[in-house]
Amino acid sequence: MSFLKNLFSRKPKKYVDERGIYFHVACNRCKVVTRVRADRQYDLNRTDNGFEWRKTIVCPKCYSQMAAEVTFDGRYTPLKQEISAGAFVEPPAEND
Ligand SMILES: [Zn+2]
Numbered sequence: 001m002s003f004l005k006n007l008f009s010r011k012p013k014k015y016v017d018e019r020g021i022y023f024h025v026a027c028n029r030c031k032v033v034t035r036v037r038a039d040r041q042y043d044l045n046r047t048d049n050g051f052e053w054r055k056t057i058v059c060p061k062c063y064s065q066m067a068a069e070v071t072f073d074g075r076y077t078p079l080k081q082e083i084s085a086g087a088f089v090e091p092p093a094e095n096d
Helices: 002-009
Strands: 020-027 033-039 050-058 065-073 078-083 086-089
Touching: 020 065, 033 050, 065 086, 078 086
Parallel strands: none
Antiparallel strands: 020 033, 020 086, 050 065, 065 078
16 A cells, blocks of 8 residues: 555656756747757857857748857856847747
8 A cells, every 4th residue: 555655646757957058039030939959068169258059040930040149157147149030039938
């Protein structure tokens, strides 16, 4: 009985993506919002003061290319976000 109780009370561990930094970008042409993941370990380049991330994001709807460039401090806090042909937006509510 206690075995069963343990079995059912065990909650699945929630997966936390500790390496991922997520951005939402809206395409200037069609306004579709795309979620983009930057991996702290593989996608960021070290700079003198922290990190930088450069990525060309292709809109899944109209295939417009958006060149994103984000500068972070040493604690992965974004300091500057720039993007061509698009805009950084807040993540939609109730989504992950
Ligand atoms: Zn688009």
